[in-house]
Amino acid sequence: MSKAKGKLDxxxxxxxxxxxxxxxxxxxxxxxxxxxxxxxxxxxARQKKLIEExxxxxxxxxxxxxxxxxxxxxxxxxxxxxxKLKAFISKRKQTYKRKRKDEGAPTRALSAYNxxxxxxxxxxxxxxxxxxxxxxxNAQLKRVPPASLVASTGNQWKELSADEKAKYExx
Numbered sequence: 001m002s003k004a005k006g007k008l009d010x011x012x013x014x015x016x017x018x019x020x021x022x023x024x025x026x027x028x029x030x031x032x033x034x035x036x037x038x039x040x041x042x043x044x045a046r047q048k049k050l051i052e053e054x055x056x057x058x059x060x061x062x063x064x065x066x067x068x069x070x071x072x073x074x075x076x077x078x079x080x081x082x083x084k085l086k087a088f089i090s091k092r093k094q095t096y097k098r099k100r101k102d103e104g105a106p107t108r109a110l111s112a113y114n115x116x117x118x119x120x121x122x123x124x125x126x127x128x129x130x131x132x133x134x135x136x137x138n139a140q141l142k143r144v145p146p147a148s149l150v151a152s153t154g155n156q157w158k159e160l161s162a163d164e165k166a167k168y169e170x171x
Contacts, residue, residue, distance in 0.1 A: 080137050088141045112168040113157055119168075120153045 056065040110118070124142060131139040157165075 077135075081132055084132055084139070084141060088143070091143060112165060115168045116157055116160075117150060117153050120149065120156075124149065 056062045124144060128141045131141050
């Protein structure tokens with residue numbers, strides 16, 4: 001294996017080369033879109049330069065500057081969320097085909113174990129939602145394959161006391 005090939009596999013911080021390439025592409029896409037917009041319309045470039053060089057003096061200008069700043073921060077936050085979700089989705093290896101049932105078909109009541117499993121999946125979902133909403137750009141979404149989550153949940157169910165199991169049986 002050549003030196004260049006080894007460097008592409010893992011970099012010094014342990015990230016995959018594919019993740020780094022995705023991040024670079026996302027950043028270059030944003031920069032290239034802005035550059036293309038400026039190149040297509042020199043008026044936009046002139047206006048951006050004017051905004052960057054001028055300090056807001058009147059109350060109206062200050063209010064508009066504050067609105068622009070809050071919009072930019074919201075766009076930045078949403079961009080980070082989109083990148084996190086893209087990274088999360090791109091790692092998904094398994095595709096699922098769901099068998100559809102008749103809409104009017106009666107459903108069975110869930111067993112206590114099924115309710116317990118749903119509770120565990122809901123907890124993982126809440127943790128991922130918190131990571132997604134966090135301001136930390138390095139926050140990672142938890143990736144637990146469903147098969148291993150169900151297996152570990154099964155072991156937890158076996159070790160659960162009768163009192164705790166009764167709580168799920170009532171539901």
